[in-house]
Amino acid sequence: MALLMGALFIGSIGLTQLLGVVAGPQETILSALARRLLGSGFLYLVIQFSTLLILAVAANTSFMDFRALLHPGKGWFFTPSAYRVWETVWFLQTHPGFYPLPRVP
Numbered sequence: 001m002a003l004l005m006g007a008l009f010i011g012s013i014g015l016t017q018l019l020g021v022v023a024g025p026q027e028t029i030l031s032a033l034a035r036r037l038l039g040s041g042f043l044y045l046v047i048q049f050s051t052l053l054i055l056a057v058a059a060n061t062s063f064m065d066f067r068a069l070l071h072p073g074k075g076w077f078f079t080p081s082a083y084r085v086w087e088t089v090w091f092l093q094t095h096p097g098f099y100p101l102p103r104v105p
Helices: 002-019 029-038 042-064 081-094
Strands: none
Touching: 002 029, 029 042
């Protein structure tokens, strides 16, 4: 996977340099490169939608295990105090027999 990522990265840099593609104020380098290679047709839209999906999955992955990171046994003391307060409230609300606390709507 690392070789594939490296090949894609080096290849896109090489094509960008070879074709002289520059980003505009409202367009990224990848978009400008795809437009230069594929035009503004269907394949260009496929590239843009694929990029959107990749970025959406990447953004979701970074927050997936955030609650577990804040658990008292895993890095609890390395998190900011505001997050520790939020996690404590969440823990008390989801464990009703642990400590009586009214649920926040």
